[in-house]
Structure formats: C-alpha cells, structure tokens
Amino acid sequence: MKKILLTIATAMMAIGAYAAQPSDVHIYINPGHGGHDSDDRNVVIEPFSSGDPNGYWESNSNLAKGLDMRDILQSRGFKVTMSRVTNTSDDDLGLETIGYLANNSGADIFLAIHSNATGNASRVNFPIGLYRGYSGKPQVAKSDVLANMLQPYLLSNQATVWTSTTPSTYGDWTFYPDWGTQGLGVLRVLTIPGMLSEGSFHDYIPETYRLMNNDFCWLEAWHFVKMIDQYFSIPKYTVGNLAGCITDSRILRDKDYIMYGRDKLNPLMGAKVTLQNSDSTVVATYTTDSLYNGYYIFKMMTPGKYRIKVNANDHYNVAQDVQIVADTTMYANIGMNRIRNTAPEVVSYSPVWNDGDSAVLCNIPITMTFNWDMDTESAEKAFTITPSVKGTFTWEDTNYKMVFTPDEPYQANTKYTVTLAKSAMHGGGTPMRNDVTFSFTTDSRRFLDVIGQFPNDGENVHYSGAAIDIRCDRPINATPIFSQITLTDSAGNEVAFNKRGMTNNKTTGSYGFIRLPILSKLTVGATYTLSFDGAIADYNGIKLENPIVAKFKAIDASAAKNGTVVANFEDATQYTLNTSESTNYKSAVVSNNTTYKLFDSKSMLLNYTFTGTSDGVISFNTSAPTETFTSNDYLGAHIYGDVNGNKVVAELSADGEKVLVPICDVTFDGWKYVTAPLTSLTANKAYKLTGIRLIQTASPMSTTGKIYFDNFIKSNTGGVNKVAVSGLKVFPSPAASVISVTADKKVEGLQLIGNNGVVVAQSDASSINVEGVANGAYLLRIKVADGFAISKVVVAHK
C-alpha cells in the first residue's frame, strides 16, 4: 500500500498542477462492448447458464461502472458524454464510430472501460492501462499520463485480491505486437487524450462474482473519478467511503476454481453490516448479496470515527471500530467466526469393518466425517493407526471430512486399529468428548501383479510393426496410461507410441492388458528402454510394486537364416483341425493373412478360443512339408505372438510314431524367430512335420488370441553355425545354482536344453541360473559371435 501511495504522489508531481473546476471539464465515457453479442464476453458462473443475460457479461459490468462514473462526475458538476447507457445490440457501436463521436463531443479526455481475461487456463487478477502508440510514446500526448495515473487508484482497492500490485500500463502497439499499428480500434481515431482500462480480470471467478455487484463496480468508478480529479487538479472530496468483504474466518470456499489469498475463504452472503457513528446511532446498513462475494460498501460518508457491526447466520457477531477519511476509501475486510455450539463428533467413518466381514483393500483411504468443520492441526495430531502406517492427510468439504491415505499399501492380511483421540478440536477450539476407535483387516493383495510383459529386459524385438504389452492380474486403469509408459532410444530421446492404436482391457475382466503400438519402425541394431511407471494401477488404485524397466534390441526377424524352408504357410487349406486330438476349445480357425506376413505374400493366422483358462489343446495336421527331420536337426519357426503364454508345439511323425517338440511359449508380441533342437527324436530315424499344436498354459489370459505363422526352417545349426570354440570351460558339473562358461571367444549367451528338446533356461550372459531347473542331464548351447558350441552338463540339487 505504501508503494501505491508513493506512486500516486509521484504521478501527481509528474503531471503538474492543473487548475480547473469540475464544470470546466468534459469527460467522454465508453463502457466497452455491448449487447451480449458475439464480441461481448460471457463468463459462466453459478447459478447462471451460458448466455444467460442475467449472468456475468463484460458489457454489464462495464456499463455499471460507466453509469456510476457518470453519476459521480455529474454530481460534482462535470460534463459527461457516454457512448451508451443501455445494453442492446444497437449499443455495440463500431469502434471507429466511438472515436469519431468522442472527438465531435468536445470532450477533454476519453475513457474506455473494460475488464480482462487470460484466454487460457491460468487465472490472475490485476489492472492494465492501455493507450495508443508504443509504450512511453503515446500517439496523443497525455494519454499515457491518464493510464499511469489511474493504476495506483485501482490497485488501492483492498476489497478485491490482486495477484500483482505492480502498475501495468502499455502502449497498445507494444502490448499487442501482432496487431502492428492497428492497435485498439476504439483509440484509433482519438484526437484527445484517451485510454482503455482493463480494470481487473473478469475470468478470475471470485472477481467475476464481485463484478456482479454493482456497488463493487461503483468502487472502480470512484477510482476513475479520483484519477480525473488528480488530472484536472479538482479540489478534494469532503466525504469518504468504507468498503470490504465479509468472509468466514477459517472455512474455505468449497469450489475448485482458482483462488488466491483471502478469496479462498468462504464469502458470507446475507451478512448485515451496520455503520454506527460515535453516539451509536445507526447511519447506514448494507446486506451482502447472494452472489458469493461478501462485498459491502458505505459511500460518500462524512469523515469521522465509526463502529461497524456485522451479523451473519451461524456466526458470532463482530464489531469493529473504523475511521472514514475524506476523499479516501477505507477498507475493513472482516472474517467471522462460525458458531460451533457443541463438541465435535465423528458422524461417519470408512472403512466400516466388523469381524467376519470381507477384508478391505490394502490401499483403502481412511475417512472421517465430522459434525463441524475441524481444526486440522489438532485432528491430525489426534490420529493414530496401529500397526503404524505413514500416510498423508487431506481435507474436504471445508474441513468437515478428513482423509488419511497410506503412502504405501498396508500390510496384507493384517488387522489395523484407527484411533482419533478426543483432543481433536473443531474450528471453534472445542475438543471431542470421547476417543473414536475402529478397526479393519486388509486382504491379501498389496500390489498389481504383472502376469505378462513384452518386451522383457534383454529381449529382441522385430523392428517393424512393434508394440509393447503389459498384462496384469486385474484390469488396468488406462486413463493415465500415456503418462505412465515411456519408450526412449539409446540417446534418451522419447520414441512415440501410436496412441490411437492402443487396445486395452475393459473396466471389468479376469485380467488386465494394455497394448500400445510403436508409431514408427525401430532401427535394426539399436537398443531401446521401455519404462512402466510404478503408478500403473488397477481401478481400485492398487499399483505395481515397483517400476519396470526393460532394455531391448531391435532386430529384423526376417533376416536370412541357414537351412531349408519346409513350410511357407501360403496355403492355409493345407492345415486341418484334428478334432480328436483337440480338447477344451470353442473355436480354432486357420486362414491366410496378407497384412501380417514376413515372407512371400501371406502368413497363416490361427484364430483360437479355448473354453476355459486351462487344459486346452488345438491340433492342426498337415501333409504339406515333404522334408524329413532327424534328431540332429533344428526346427526354426517365424511366429507372430499374442503374449498369451500358450505353447506352440510341432508334431513330427515317423512310422506311426508321433513326437511333440515344443517350439516356444508365446510370451511375445509381434514377429519372432524361434528354434528348437530335435534331440527328442529317435536317432537315425527320419520324421516329417505332420502338425502344429497350441497347448494352453493355465492363465486367465490364455483363453483367446491370434497367432500368425510364416516360414518354418529346417537346419542343423539352430539357425547359426556350429563352430569350434577353443579354451572352452564349463563349470561346475554337476551344478546346483549357476553354470559358468569361459572361452577364448566372448560368450554371448547360453541355452539349457532338456532331453525333450525344450529350452528350460536361457541367459544373454556367460553364466546361467539353474536353481529352478530339475535334476538331470542337459545340453548347454553356448553362443559366440560366429556360431555356437554344445556342451553336456548335469544339474543336481542337494
């Protein structure tokens, strides 16, 4: 405030002392906009709907200010001309017309009254003064003086809440650089000193409500008049004003719009403010309106000492001594204490749990609702939970409701006891009469479990048409998912997803999934980092235990391999469902597909649905491949996976003998080349590929899906050459926990293969964990840069 008064004084010295009588002076007032038209500004506030002429319109408050200014000026003898006194479409004059009218009127100065809006989601509140020209270089001399002189008066208004008290004045050519020298239309033609005032921000909702009060508009008009008095050196007023706002002393406004400072407190509507003079005679009363502003004013009062008394429903009366000073507006913003005439009580709480009830979620917030608004500090101190849990308090419903949210999930299967000690007080300082205690037991599930993921850490991903996939034991809340999954390249640059291509679970279901295609092709050979945020949660808010990070490499799954193509799947009719060897399935159809293919013109799609979540088998027979296989061969397969985890198994036959060779678990998304050694075939015997089976893995997500097949390849190297590796050492054998390999060449990976040809463990390093592998003899496939070597190993646990 000192700063504002100093600015006023400085401005007075700058302008010098004019000497005029009010009757000498002619003011032209232009209340901006008009007619509730498209170029008017409507702000929707309760209880008004959009476009309601009784709601907030800038043209309304501009006109209220203008009319008040006219009345104040005319009461002092000024000559006033206005561009409008009503608010119809005909009052919405052309901007240049207004300037011509002002020039012709013979006025000495021109004042355009407006208010501002941010035009975006942020909210602020402060006045801005604009004049024609560049800042500091007005096109019409003294226009900047008017703008500079008005600012301190507007900023002296303490009945509002300013977000900045720094005077803000600009030339319109500077303020609106995009408009060039076109500037504000209403100032274009002016030949007299003039300005446009944006008195406050009408889209700052607490201010919007104040601007609905014409007496608040009157106060802005008064400040304009003060500026005019100063500009023309008019003698001071012998009367003064008293204004302010009545709010609750501590209850917050229960709204979600942006509020600053005192505006956060609940304004009191219908509060009666009484002004008494020194002999206790009531000289004026004011009742605050019903539009959420709590504003009052006593205008043009005789200076002196007064006492104001304020009565408001459900609040203790307030009396305060005030002084009214000539030529000044004094302010008394009053916070009233609510009457809280009983002790606080907990009227409801959550979770409500009794012995025998189902256990509650491990993340459930604890809420308590009170009969009074509470003193938050004493209530939070009075709160205990056993076993101890760290958490965060929030308050709702203007402090009638306390919410405690645990920072981490509660322990599973644990009984917790909550106590609110009687030391908790309401806003009036009265404590509760008794402690409140209740208990609940948590269920067994603390975290959202991941049951499938692609890619996993260290996995290879086909570069084209790639997608990421996460499967959880409950439906995943996909609403915030785009901020919870990130993909970056090796330089840390974000890699975009095709968000519109996302597929995800419904809100209900036996499991959850999110599949998110990657927007562009990956770079073959490059590495990427996929991050699943720990905030990924189900619809109950149960989150992942930890964030997941997976680094993967982009490869070309269609790259050339050693071997012979034994099945190209160009003709799906060569594959027929073997119903006698298929069980627990609803449907199983193969067909050719031209969209998802790696080679030639087609792939083969298997579209399947099992009847349940386990024990399903779908078997297709074929006589198409004529190539024969022996136990020394490998069968390679290009498979486009669906992450469902079911097993693809090759059926190889010889002389009526059928051998089922597992090829892969379909835990991946997109194309992958997988190989399986055929060591489970009888040695020295020739087999043919006679069928493909899909064997269900017991899982809620295994029931239905789509798998594509493209070229199957026969090789005797598993896709790469068998090479001699010097200095090869494999140890220990037998092994119980880890098998390690050293060699003269760098070991790039290991596969532990059972006698049935199934890969039971694998690693991208030179050691492999066998703790979970059953006792027995295995082949260890050792990958080096130019091929692989084979070593026999034994796993033996004690």
Added chain:
Amino acid sequence: MRRLLLFLATCLPLLAIAQGVTITSTEPLLADFGSAAYYPVLSADGQKLLFTGENQQGLNLYNFSDQKVTEITTAERAGFGAQFGKDGRIYYTTQKRVDGLCYRSAMSYDAVTKSTSTIVADQRILQMPCMVNGGAVVKSTKGTITTSGVKDKGTYVYTKGSKVIVVKNGVEKSYSPVESYAGYLWASLSPDGQKVMFFAAGKGIVVMDLNGNVLAQLGKYEIPCWLGNNYIVAQNSKDDGYTYTSSQIVLMKADGSNFKALTAPESMTMQPTTDAAGDKIVYTNAEGQLYLMKVNINE
C-alpha cells in the same frame, strides 16, 4: 404473360445498372510518400487530396496534376474532419490543451497563396466548419461565424448530438428521424443538393429528403460519402470488441439496392472519400497506404 413482361421491363434497367458498376482501375497512391497516410479527403473535382498521419496531427495536400505534396500544417488534430470549401480554400480545426482542457480553433488555408487564416481561436466548444457557398459557417462558444466571402450560403447540413440540422435559405430545421443515444455523424448533402445522408450510431446510414423524411436506411456501414447523386460508398468493418477483424469498402445505391463490395473484407481497407463526379474513390488501409480506385457507373 403481360404481367410477366411488365415485371421484366421494370427489372431489366436495375440489372443493367448492377452490371454497369465496374472498377476500371485500382492503384496505390503516394507509395513513395514515406509515412503512413490516413483520413483522406478528395476534392469535389477529384484533382486534390487531403490526408494526415497516424494520430491526425498535421495536414497535407496532394495535387494530382503535378503530383506534389504540400504540408499545410503540423498542428494537432488538423487531419480530423478537414474539408475542401466551395470557395477553393481548405478548412480544418486545430487543438491545444491548457491545464488538461482542450481548446479548438477553426482555420482556413489558401492553396494558391499558401496562407493560413484563423476563423476562430481557442474555443472550448467548436462545431466542425460547415461548407457553404463562398466559404464556411463555424459555430462555437463565441456564436456563429460566417467567413467573409459568403454571400448566399445555400443549403448545408450538419449534426449536433442526435440531431441532423438542415439549413436552407438561412432557416435551420433539426430532425431526429432515427433514434440514437450516442449521436449522429457524417452528415452530407448529395451533389445535387436534394438528399441528406448521415450516420446514426447504433442504427447506421440514413438517407432522407430535405424535409426530414427518411428515404432509406442502408445498414451499419461507417464513413459514408456520396458517389454521384445516386450511389454511396462506405466502410464495412467488423471487430471483436477490441480491434478490427476485417474492413472493406462497399458501394450501394442510395435506396439500399445494388450492394457491391469494392474491396475484400480481409484487405483492411477503410476511410473512403469520393469526388462529385462519382468516378474516383480514394481510401487507405490499416498500414496507411492510400489507393485510388476509378469506377464507372453506367446508368
């Protein structure tokens, strides 16, 4: 069939007129002047042009015959409402401010002798000079002043608040045929002296006879001027409450028919002025570039 033929006979001339309004040329004017030019005023004979600067300070005279610009004055407000008098002089007002109060003076300029005369100085109330035969009539705080060369004032019009004043043979009659709180502007007499046009704020352009009978209301176009006796050129501007979003020059008959856009809305062209013969229009744009448009109205 007879009724149809009668209808066509009535309409065909209108169609011919509509088709006869043609723009024969449009060219920049004073492109090398060096500063923005606004508020142009074309002389009745179309041979001279007044214009001013961004803030209407100063007044310049352009002569089409020798293509020279003469600076008449650098005075404040001189460009606002400057006019060519019927006596060949140029009439304008100036303004000064004392203790915040504005004082205006009425001036005249002789382009031949390049001399300036003060008609009345430093008035708190000053109507824009009215052009009459032989000079000007100026109303101010001092009363009505008639310049020395005036013998027969003839008929002239001006506005005062929400009134249009018609002065005929020395008799003043005021009319308020259209309600307008904010007031009237831009009153003018048609070149043949038979019709009065003015602008009623909030209502738009009004054409009436000399007895105050409204002949037509043409819409909310600004700065209207006569193009011959039957056509009117005006500015059609749109704004968003703060700044202009479009502005164009339009033409229409005095009865409101035959509306024609002469420039595009996005051209931001404005402040048209015309000659008495009705074949020249000068206007400016938001950047202060003047244009000369020649039109041919084939009636």
